[in-house]
Amino acid sequence: MGNMTKKESTAEENKNIQVVEMYSKHPWPVNRRTAEEMGWRLRVLGIHPSEYQGQRVLECGCGTGNYVIWYAIEGQAAEAVGIDLSDGSLAVANRLKEEGKVENATFRKMNVMDLQFPDNYFDYTYSYGVFMYTGDSEGAFREMVRVTKPGGTVTVSVYNAFGRWPITIRQKILKKLAPNDPDKRVALGLKYFPGPYKKQDKRYYGLVTEQLAYDTFGVPYEDVFTASQVLGWLKRAGVQYKGSFAPLRISDYFYAFSLDEYKEFRSTFTGYPATQKISDLLYKISRGKKSSEWITEFKYPGPLSRLFCQMMWLLIGGSRFSCFTISGVKQ
Numbered sequence: 001m002g003n004m005t006k007k008e009s010t011a012e013e014n015k016n017i018q019v020v021e022m023y024s025k026h027p028w029p030v031n032r033r034t035a036e037e038m039g040w041r042l043r044v045l046g047i048h049p050s051e052y053q054g055q056r057v058l059e060c061g062c063g064t065g066n067y068v069i070w071y072a073i074e075g076q077a078a079e080a081v082g083i084d085l086s087d088g089s090l091a092v093a094n095r096l097k098e099e100g101k102v103e104n105a106t107f108r109k110m111n112v113m114d115l116q117f118p119d120n121y122f123d124y125t126y127s128y129g130v131f132m133y134t135g136d137s138e139g140a141f142r143e144m145v146r147v148t149k150p151g152g153t154v155t156v157s158v159y160n161a162f163g164r165w166p167i168t169i170r171q172k173i174l175k176k177l178a179p180n181d182p183d184k185r186v187a188l189g190l191k192y193f194p195g196p197y198k199k200q201d202k203r204y205y206g207l208v209t210e211q212l213a214y215d216t217f218g219v220p221y222e223d224v225f226t227a228s229q230v231l232g233w234l235k236r237a238g239v240q241y242k243g244s245f246a247p248l249r250i251s252d253y254f255y256a257f258s259l260d261e262y263k264e265f266r267s268t269f270t271g272y273p274a275t276q277k278i279s280d281l282l283y284k285i286s287r288g289k290k291s292s293e294w295i296t297e298f299k300y301p302g303p304l305s306r307l308f309c310q311m312m313w314l315l316i317g318g319s320r321f322s323c324f325t326i327s328g329v330k331q
């Protein structure tokens with residue numbers, strides 16, 4: 001673990017074990033409609049289907065395996081592997097694989113910090129909403145890059161220090177009230193801060209509110225990051241920037257909203273009226289500029305543009321933009 005002392009690293013590991021235990025009891029995600037999210041997100045990240053079709057794909061921290069199954073079926077990966085430490089989540093993932101007879105998907109119990117794969121093994125690796133629970137997110141990212149082939153695509157998604165802020169404040173209050181009792185934090189969270197859950201219930205189509213609240217208030221520990229920090233991980237790991245979702249440059253929003261794929265993604269803004277209104281407006285404006293061009297490498301975002309976009313995620317997106325995603329190519 002990076003520059004940590006042995007004592008610090010053991011403390012971080014213990015916190016991570018608690019997170020995994022929580023997800024084992026309350027697996028995540030449930031009821032997600034993965035297909036409607038993928039088209040727009042991948043295009044805005046600059047990812048072309050040729051990067052995963054017929055390729056060997058890995059998800060670090062796959063939870064209940066929704067994304068892995070999407071890559072195995074719709075994504076037509078040759079092989080899609082999901083690893084996670086949560087037995088409860090892996091049981092759901094394996095059930096989905098059996099039910100769908102998804103032969104090319106595999107789920108294994110493994111720590112993202114210590115991947116049991118050789119160097120340069122996968123063509124395409126990604127991790128969504130996981131590294132921030134490890135206590136050494138950059139170390140987890142480096143490990144994912146290690147198992148990626150040079151020229152392969154790497155994508156990472158973690159909580160954003162700006163977009164997550166409204167939730168972070170609520171988490172801090174609840175931690176003061178019930179530091180060691182996730183069930184109590186969830187009960188209090190639902191009582192005093194029910195807003196985001198009602199919204200997300202709509203988005204996740206009838207998902208039990210409590211399961212969502214565990215993902216937010218039940219987790220004993222999480223880190224948040226700025227875009228600059230994550231771009232630093234890419235630089236130090238020898239990964240060249242491809243794109244960001246949501247974009248980190250204003251002009252890239254006009255490209256994103258000129259794409260047909262937005263129409264399918266739009267319903268994921270359900271329950272976030274401000275985000276939906278502004279997105280629809282951008283869609284209207286950008287349709288005139290419609291281009292069939294498939295950008296696979298966006299311009300690197302400068303510091304001012306990064307700051308501006310992250311402020312926007314906080315002001316417009318609210319908790320909808322808790323997580324941000326960065327893609328790149330291993331050099």
Ligand SMILES: C[S@@+](CC[C@H](N)C(=O)[O-])C[C@H]1O[C@@H](n2cnc3c(N)ncnc32)[C@H](O)[C@@H]1O
Pocket residue numbers: 016019020023024028029060061062063064065066067083084085086089110111112113127128129130133134215
């Ligand atoms: C919020 S869920 C994300 C699931 C999935 N990536 C998704 O977005 O659909 C976080 C997952 O990270 C897993 N996790 C946390 N720390 C881990 C570790 N050190 N190794 C493997 N999995 C881990 C948890 O067990 C949980 O399933």
